[in-house]
């Protein structure tokens with residue numbers, strides 16, 4: 483395969499503009515055009531990124547002839563552009579999360595992808611962060627024992643549904659909610675950490691008092707084939723001063739991991755920490771060395787100062803934040819070039835673990851739709 487890929491972007495919105503920039507920065511891709519139904523948006527991003535504007539996916543494919551296409555259209559509108567690019571011969575595709583907002587769309591999309599034998603990656607971008615990679619390593623290496631419970635809370639500021647895409651409620655936010663938008667990331671993280679476990683049942687509740695045109699929040703409990711229990715909360719009505727807030731707790735039989743993905747109240751509290759019930763110092767050192775081989779720096783602590791009144795020592799480690807993370811897009815470009823879902827750059831960073839494919843997207847959609855169904859009906863929804 484060529485070492486230089488011609489790349490196009492469909493959707494010149496917030497994410498599409500960023501992906502155009504990523505293709506311009508990647509030495510293996512040449513940005514050949516960006517398409518948007520909104521001509522002004524296409525023109526604006528094309529001018530910024532020094533490329534050609536197109537006003538439909540069809541035109542972009544027919545005229546710019548890209549090898550790779552990034553689809554960054556709104557949540558409910560992923561199926562049509564995906565169908566267009568597949569039917570026009572594109573076989574290397576990046577698709578923004580959520581994979582789809584309905585199981586009907588997701589199944590039709592997965593079936594088409596398999597018919598055309600295309601490589602489609604769904605961009606759950608947080609997989610590419612050092613803290614996520616450390617969490618996966620610690621989970622899989624058994625350092626915190628058997629997975630028992632995980633709790634995640636991921637909320638957006640109310641300005642996200644109200645203002646980010648403008649014209650509320652006459653736009654796509656009213657056809658989406660925090661479930662496709664945020665929960666899709668959370669369920670992907672859980673499936674990725676705990677594979678091959680899958681969700682067996684979903685019990686959820688939501689309310690729609692503030693936004694009206696979509697749900698304000700959803701609270702949910704999931705059970706898993708492995709016996710794991712997880713709780714996930716997502717919402718779009720945070721009145722705080724930050725755009726997004728995300729905290730995750732992963733509890734095992736021999737320790738736990740806390741990953742605060744965003745600082746709270748403007749204080750620098752974001753970070754990843756794992757603490758262990760019993761661990762030999764050599765095992766902790768070994769984990770540090772293996773993470774360092776993956777480019778993930780850590781600080782060990784053997785005697786951590788505890789909160790007042792809590793005695794004892796707590797061995798553990800913290801991830802040193804990496805200011806220059808490689809974007810998920812770059813790993814996926816490597817996957818196209820090497821013809822594998824675990825290219826060498828990804829293997830070095832993550833070990834033997836596939837990048838997120840359409841199969842992950844299909845399962846993510848099934849779980850998200852089950853969450854919405856359970857919240858709507860009040861019933862427990864069984865997936866298997």
Ligand SMILES: NC(=O)c1ccc[n+]([C@@H]2O[C@H](COP(=O)([O-])OP(=O)(O)OC[C@H]3O[C@@H](n4cnc5c(N)ncnc54)[C@H](O)[C@@H]3O)[C@@H](O)[C@H]2O)c1
Pocket residue numbers: 492493494495496497498517518519520523538539554555556557559562563578579580605606607647663
């Ligand atoms: N990975 C992340 O963390 C993350 C963050 C934000 C958004 N997203 C996802 O990215 C996607 C895009 O979000 P956004 O915030 O950039 O949306 P946006 O509304 O800013 O941009 C979407 C653009 O797509 C265009 N569009 C719609 N249908 C089209 C079509 N058929 N052909 C060409 N253009 C079309 C719209 O005119 C719009 O300009 C969503 O699915 C969203 O959930 C991901």
